[in-house]
Every structure is written in C-alpha cells, then in structure tokens.
Amino acid sequence: MAYVHRVVKAGPCVEHKKMQSFRVHTKGVKRGPNTGHTTEKQERINERVAEEHLRWDINANFGHRDLHAVLHYYVKDSSFEEILENKAAFLRNLRKLCKKRGITFKAVVVIETKRMTNPHIHVIISRMDPEIITEAWENVPRGGGGISFKPMDRRGNHYKLAAYLMKESRSTMERYREIGKRGKRYSKTQNMDKPEITYTAVPASSWRKDPKARKGAVLYKFDDGSTCRSGWHEISGYPYQEYFEIFNE
Template sequence: MPYVERVTKAGKTIEVDRYYTSRYHKAGIKRGDKVRPTNEAQKKANTRKAERTLRLLLAENYQDGDLHIDFGYIRKKGEPYRTREEMRKDADVFLRELRKVYKQQGQELKYVHVMEVGEKGSRHHHLVVNYIDTRLIQAAWKKAYPQNSKIHFHPLDTNGDYSRLAAYLIKYTDKTVGTDEALQGKRWNCSKNLRRPEPEYRIIKDRNQYYTEPKPLKGYYIDQDSVRVGVHSEEFYGYGFLSYRMVRLE
C-alpha cells in the first residue's frame, strides 16, 4: 500500500498532507474502502474539509490590504428580523452595485460571501473582497439597503495565512448547514473569477520518509497550530496521516 504526499500551494502558504492510499493511477489518487464514521465524527470531518477549502481559496486570491467586510442591519425594537429570502435579495443587489463600482475603478470584483444569524438572532453578512476605497463600498451598501444599516471593514493580515478567518466564517455555517434553517444552499458563495489552487501528488516509497518530522522549505516557517498527526478514519479511511502548513517569511 503506497504512501502519498499532497502539496497544495496557495498564495503565501503551502499545505502538505501525507497519508496512505489503497489505490493510485496515473490520472490521480483514488481512495480505498471507507471506514464508516459516526455522525459526529463525519460532521467534524466535513467542517475541517470546508475550512481547508476556504482557507486555500482565500490564500490564493487575497493579500495584504484586501478586506473582510461585516455588514448588516440596525433593527428597531419590535421590528421583525430580515428573512432568508430578504437577506439573499439584499446581498444580490449589493453585489450588483459593487460590480459596477469596481468596473468604474478599472478592477474586477472578487468576493466570498457568507450569511450569518447571530446568537441573539441578529442577521448580517460577511464579504471578503479585493481592495478599493472603503467609502465606495459603504455607498454601494447604502444604495442596496437604504434603511438603517451598518458596515465594518477589517483589513486582511499581512502574512497571507487566512486560516483563522476561514475557521471563523465556517463556524457560523456549522450551525445550520444541511438544515431548513440554512441561509445559503452552500456554506459560502463566491465569484467565478477566483483561482482554485491545484494540489500536486507524489508517491512516497520509503516508509521512513513518510514519518519524517515536517521541515519548512527555505523562506518559509511552519505554523505549529496547523500540525496534525494520527489516525483519522473519517478523513483518511482508517490510516495514519500527517499534515501541516508552511507560511512564507516576510
């Protein structure tokens, strides 16, 4: 049974996963028979997979100076909350306005959008976008939703590692994903112009090499919080694995 190393480069990060596989051919990797996990274990595995996909997407498409936007509604006492359909319509109108603004600035809008219901029932949106003047973005939201509204801007980290942001956004989707209460059909929506990082695979023939301690490439450091090692049946089909993330040094 071969050992496989999957390396995914995204922006300033490189993610490495080493695991067993029961089958391999030239077109790529196929997994073997799956060990049936418990419902809770499967839910955790799905969350980890969603976080990985989103953080790679963010790392590949955004950089220092781009924006995480938190925008929502100021609800007067006694007013009903915005419904799921109303929130979707608000977001559609806002994104349509933003596309116009970005085009006027000679840019193309790149976005990731997540809708959220807060612990106390408040409704708001998260949007990750490439940078333009925040006053233009604020004006577009006011035009899309002219009633009482609020908007906050958070510049992205300089190191290009957006794992915490991805985990933060996915945490809220975990509450309702796959249920009738879900605000979106998917955990997030995004523009079609985002680049999707493609992994590279190689077979590890030397068993000792598989268990080698992770070492950063020159010009990178290893995010120690990202190092995971063990056996995970719901993710790697009952076999051992090692995964870690490297971040480019500034």
C-alpha cells in the first residue's frame, strides 16, 4: 500500500502534494464524488497544470522587488492580432534597450483580453529601472500606451498571483481559438531557472492530517488561514493533500 509524494522546489518555496495515482493507490481508499463531464474535467485539469507551471516559474525566478508591470492601451479598439504584434514588438524593444545597458532580465508575459475595450498585458520581470520598460512600450501600440508597476512581495510563494494571471488568460485562449491559432496561456524568456521536481512512492496507507514545516521553514497560509488543502483528483476521484513550505532566503 502506497501513495505518491511530489515535491517541487522553486526558489524559497517547496511544494508538497500527496496523492493517490492511477498506478499507485491504497486498497480501500474511497473515491470522491463524480462531478461534471469528462471534457469539463479535462479543461479544469489543463488549467490547473498550467497554473502549477506558471507558479513554479514565478517562484523559481522572481522575488522581492522584482516587478509586476501591466501594459495598458490608450486606444480601445485594438484587435487581438494587433495585441500579439504589440507584445512581440515590446519584447524586441526591451531586449535591445537592456542589451545596450548590459542588463540581463527574465520575464513572464500574460495577455488579458476579457474586455477587448480594455486589453492589457501583464509582465512579471526582473528588477530594473521602470523607465526602461516604459520606453520599450509607450510608443508601441497604435495611439500609445501607459504602464502601471507593482513591486513583488517577499512572501516566497506567489500562489495568488499565478492563480490570478491564469484566470486572466482564459479569455486569451478563446481569442486564439477565434482566429484559428494555437496559443499559450503565457510566454517566458528562455533563461528561466527550472524547478526541481521529485516523485516518491511512500509505503503508507495514509498521510499526516496536519503537516508540519521542517526546520528553517514556515508553512504558507491560504486566505482562510489554513496551511494545507485537500480534495479529490478530477479524473481518478482519489484524494490528495497539498501544502507549501517557505524557507528563509
């Protein structure tokens, strides 16, 4: 009898997910309620997996005082094709400006098009002078554009930010389908650090109800004050538990 323990180390955050799998599950473990159609379940899984990868990328590469920039449009009738072209032009400009200054940067980019009258582009980027980012963007869109900036916090696990950006990307995936193109929920620079992922089969019939952090770490608290979450896998119906350790940098 065993379960699978997945550990993902991304920056100061170490994620733990204990789960029954299709291949390894404990005899006698009950499945959760069967809800939704298979297609709906698969869509939820696809989005959850994309959110996990986005969270790992952010946690492994960005931290306190790096920037969350939002690129805005003054003209409100931009097409989706224009937005894609603007995103590419902004990144080209940014690379040129940073190369001149000897700056190496990392970035994650998410397009949000829920309301085409107010499209914007989210950019998670290494700490730099905001004037550089402004210069790379302000003359790119037709009619010009502005930028708002917010420094990243020091919590070490950007769980909520990844969830928010993934929610924002839903409309963008629909836009790709409308124009008959395949697109990604987010893009990133090629120099990103990768998370360290390990899977271990644990010879036990159950896991600890209330996990504890190891020495030098604290457990991440969700908005409701809890430090772990439990549920059932959308397809297999078997239970899982997840929690996050944050180590002092």
